[in-house]
Amino acid sequence: MSTTNHTAHSEYIDSDTGKMGMWLFLFTELFLFGGLFIVYAVMRSKYGEDFHHAATELNAFIGATNTVVLLVSSMTVAMSLTAIQKNQTGLAMGLIFITLLLAGVFMMNKYFEYGHKFELHLYPGSEVMHNLPHGEIMFFGLYFLMTGLHLFHVLVGGILLTIILLKIKSGKINQEHFLLHENGALYWHLVDLIWIFLFPLLYLIT
Amino acid sequence: MNNHDSHITSYALNFKVLLVLLILTTITILVIKLHLGAFTVAMALTLASVKTAIVLTYFMHLKFENLILRLMVGGVFLLFAIIIVITFIDYYFR
Amino acid sequence: MNNQTTTTPLNFLNHQTGLWSWLTSTDHKRIGLLYMYSIVTFFLVAAVLGLLMKIEKSAPGETIMTAQTYNALFTLHGIIMIFIVVIPGLAAVFGNIFLPIMIGAKDVAFPKLNLFSFYLFLTGAGLGLYSQFANGHSPDTGWTFYVPYSAEASSNVVIALTAAFTLGFASILTGLNFIVTIHTMRAPGMSWFRMPLFPWSLYATAWIQLLATPVVGITLLMVIAERTLHVGFFDPKLGGDPVLYQHLFWIYSHPAVYVMILPAMGVVTEIFPTFSQKPVFGYVPIALSSLAIALVGYFVWGHHMFTSGMSYESRWFFSLLTFLVAIPSAIKVFNWLSTMYGGSVDLQPPLLYAISFIFLFTIGGFTGLTLGSVATDIQVHNTDFVVAHFHYIIFGGMGFGFFAGIHYWFPKIYGKLYSIRWANIGWGILFTGFNLLYFPMFIMGIQGMPRRYFDYDPKFQLGQTISTIGAIILFTGLITMISNLIYHAYKGATAPANPWHGVTLEWQIPSPPPHENFDEIPVITRGPYVFDNPHTTK
């Protein structure tokens, strides 16, 4: 560890330090969802049939669209980092903007999807839900909790990216100092990673 | 104090990675439509894991990070896998 | 508290004054002290609850409170002690104050995050208290929040769960901060195996905090969802699985017990060499055993569930792993004893507490093995035996470790000396009271006295009464010890920079430490425990 000049007052946190902090944070996120995955696994082994059946209620097409949306957005955010490293500020901002748009599309899709469920009165606590077989209640409960928590992460990621966009604009993030940009991108990739698992588990395995 | 030593991933590489990911997604969907029975879940999870590995390596630049970080990431995933397996020692034998 | 003379050089306590400068300080030492004051306050509150429970149990039947109150008391006592006192406990207090100094850094990696964690902690602690007084009545689920009871009880369980959730996040962020600090901010020349052992233990602890806490976070969230939205993940009425809850809860809460004990082990590991003027025996085994405890500790959670109807295979599997997790603790105990062996041993209060730690921890540990063996656990699970086990190991281990640490570092933190005589007297009362209080519970537990019992069969009367007397003696001892420290923090004689002749970095700087710890970052050229000129005359 060559740099010795860390003090409480240094303006910029050393990039290694900051990045490691972010990774550690991602680990906790992983275990947060991990708890849900354990519940999913156990419930699925218990209620295989019901899960089968309930999953057909989900719209695999929207799910697939959202998967593609997130994958593309993951690439654009990775590219924006490349751009800032190459000092192509404008391009970097553009790419982040596209990422934000894609996040918007994702949320729109989710809005329709949830909306549809609500129309069918399929939401936690509803009368319809109450009368379903136990396994299906469980499936929808998990569906809402997992995608809901994920959506919350999309939202946070979106806010983070917006901040980054503004900071690039004001020059606070530049070719020399782009730790925040890097961390924001890492966070966004995590959002993508989680979805990579959610998609087959919830939408596809029917 | 700055990011001089960071590796820069080229645009082309990023794009190629996306292509691979999209192809894997398509395969996942196809595999599931084939109804392979018990294998479906295993296949879907394997493919998801491969995709995860790719995102981690390229998009998240793990390939270019120092060994300690890579070990950490690997260790964390391994730990999680072990925890699931141990939990299932209970459920599998019930 | 330290601004009487002009000759006092500037230090972290007085370089800025006023309450505000404390509440907004990002100085790790000040944050550590803030943690200490809040945690000690909460400890005293919860300890008084413990005393009240014991008084209630001095005779069978209702004596000073109703069953409902009793149930609320052990819940609050458990929640405060576990989530507010011992889990953050040593790491947040001594870790914050001494980790950066001992590795030769000026602060932790993310000082602002550190302050934020503290406020998160306060918020969580506040919520915990609020759950007692908000409308409705105090939670009465026990600190384990077992479903379905916790999903159905009419008390303020949701607030209590939110409190635990918030406290969990404070703990995660502290762990994160420490890992990064240790990785990136060691002084030049301080390789991993030149790092003192207290930071080593914190490193292992931090990983547990980071990777286990989120699991309980999400679990508590699911219970909240269950109560508010009626999705029954765990409630069998809705198709849920109550045993799954127990799995998730203990996946966190077992590793969490090592969050409590590891830093305490780290503290005593610092104390033995100093008071023997002799290097630590088996530096590498001690360092690695911390990691081993952290790692294996992840895989033994099922030993809390031996009677839950878990599969036969899991039961013996968890039992086997539980026995293995005892090995690193054994290694530590033997190395500590060997550290003192052949030294020039000076029995000052810190060492007195550290030796008591070995004794009490060993008793707690062996009774832990009794619990880890399936056959015997069947008999003593959820009896007073378990209660005695964890009080021996938490209070006797982590608690006495804390007392050892505060007596060791008190001169460093405040630049004052306490009365050795009164510290010894306090120790004597405390130690006697402690054993009187908890030892009878082992015997009653084996005879079948269940825990969380407001009332009991008269045949347990004798043990219960002895235990109550012990609690009162313990109370006296604690008062004695704490008064001695508080009084001398104000009125004590000025302490030299290195009263015990320690060799780790914190002893090489003035007492109290200056604001930025080091004028110049030290360059490390050798291991942490080299006694060139052992100091053996007084």
Added chain:
Amino acid sequence: MTTMFSGASNLAEGVDRAFIFIFSVAFIFIIAIVALIFYILIHFSRKKNKNPQQFSGNTTLEIIWTVIPVIIVLIMFYFGWAGFAPMRKVPADAMPIKVIGRMWVWSFDYGNGKISKDLVVPLNKDIKLNLYSEDVNHGFFVPAFRVKEDVIPGYNNYMWFRAISKGTYDIFCTEYCGLAHSGMTGKVIVLDNADFDKWFADLKVSDNTVHPGLAIIKQNACLTCHSLDGTKIIGPSFKGIWGSKRIVVTAQGEKEMEGNDEYIRRSILDPNADVVKGFNKGLMQSYKEVLKAEDIDKIVDYFKTAGGQK
């Protein structure tokens, strides 16, 4: 008094053997450690030893004190496992009894409607207990038999034993289950075969002559808090409730109500709306989810016609 070594079931021996082994090892180690500490404190005290030796490790020793404890704990594991393994292997011809745990009473169903509040078992006969819970987790514990299993709703947990000496033994609930957890106790009575058969023949089939309302009250364990004979337990006694004047405390203050249909219904569905004077709010929970409307009708009818009258 059941002391530690008076195990009254076939399973006790294996458990006690594990206890003895672990405690013996613990005892030896603790004595040795304490002795060593005193030796160090005396022999190497600063007064006596001014020249601390500066050694700092020894690989052979480290290996020794890693390997020996490993061996010891493996033996401990073996004893624990050996004592436990038979507990899960129920003999095929064991006599099944259904144990029902509900807040905060145990009852034992011998089949064909024969329900007892004590667990009465014949001597030297294998008994299998099937454990059912109607509400939350309970724990079924008979210290003298060294057996304990949790009673978890939705799980069909079980245990078995063979009682090997006559007598009466305690049953405790060992999983926290709310207010009267500590009151959820019971008795196991071990009789020899002849006595058991006689007891069993005398055991009444839970009779249908009981008022259906009372049956529901019993089933839902209302009687843990309410007595029928006028004693005050946790809640007011049901004796004489019908038609009497009830003094209740509401949000507005005290008022008087009459013990009628509407009042009782409200007391069951919304117990905390108005609380009988002298009792605490929040203890009784609403039975909205538990009791059907017709159940409540029956309870009301019971109060009207039978025990609840003045």
